Amino acid sequence: MNIIKTDIADVLLFEPKVFSDDRGFFFESFNRKLFEDVTGVTGEFVQDNHSKSKKNVLRGLHLQQEPFAQGKLVRCVQGSVFDVAVDLRPGSASFGQWVGSELTAENKHQLWIPKGFAHGFYVLSDSAEVIYKCVGYYAPQSELSLRWDDKDVDIAWPIPAAQVPLLSAKDANALGLKDIIKNQLIK
Numbered sequence: 001m002n003i004i005k006t007d008i009a010d011v012l013l014f015e016p017k018v019f020s021d022d023r024g025f026f027f028e029s030f031n032r033k034l035f036e037d038v039t040g041v042t043g044e045f046v047q048d049n050h051s052k053s054k055k056n057v058l059r060g061l062h063l064q065q066e067p068f069a070q071g072k073l074v075r076c077v078q079g080s081v082f083d084v085a086v087d088l089r090p091g092s093a094s095f096g097q098w099v100g101s102e103l104t105a106e107n108k109h110q111l112w113i114p115k116g117f118a119h120g121f122y123v124l125s126d127s128a129e130v131i132y133k134c135v136g137y138y139a140p141q142s143e144l145s146l147r148w149d150d151k152d153v154d155i156a157w158p159i160p161a162a163q164v165p166l167l168s169a170k171d172a173n174a175l176g177l178k179d180i181i182k183n184q185l186i187k
């Protein structure tokens with residue numbers, strides 16, 4: 001497993017060692033000891049999520065507030081997505097900054113997004129299935145959505161010109177970073 005640092009210190013890209021042979025391939029998609037050694041996070045993964053989305057769908061950007069904060073280990077098992085983490089940790093030197101990475105069924109990369117980040121992804125392929133392990137259970141009452149196109153965060157989504165991504169109603173009505181800060185929604 002190759003561990004690649006991103007521009008935000010605690011967000012890591014896991015590049016697994018894939019063993020291919022005449023039968024197909026094999027790789028360790030999760031190794032608890034290795035994960036704990038490189039992230040320093042010993043919290044339990046308690047929930048696995050799996051979603052399938054059409055091309056041009058954008059899910060996010062979602063965050064669960066404390067005490068229900070979630071860390072997420074994200075991978076794409078069919079198709080390809082552009083996966084994004086936005087640092088919303090109070091007091092963080094990189095508060096408001098984002099990192100993005102293409103996760104594909106082919107490259108088998110996984111993005112580790114610690115607690116305190118908003119997460120979202122944009123579907124690049126005809127459809128995409130995304131699986132992620134979560135530290136912390138789903139707690140909708142603690143959920144916060146940050147606008148995907150917020151000017152203050154300014155994510156360079158790989159969305160073709162003149163294309164409008166397909167969003168849920170919740171995500172279409174999400175707040176911008178300034179409103180989130182003004183309303184003291186980050187705890």
Ligand SMILES: Cc1cn([C@H]2C[C@H](O)[C@@H](COP(=O)(O)OP(=O)(O)O[C@H]3O[C@@H](C)C(=O)[C@@H](O)[C@H]3O)O2)c(=O)[nH]c1=O
Pocket residue numbers: 049051059060061062063072119120121138168
């Ligand atoms: C996230 C989630 C949703 N649900 C339900 C609620 C709802 O009826 C339906 C769809 O939920 P959503 O529209 O929130 O699904 P979605 O937009 O895919 O939400 C997900 O987006 C990505 C980017 C994340 O990071 C995740 O943590 C999660 O917030 O599934 C659960 O039962 N458990 C869960 O953990």
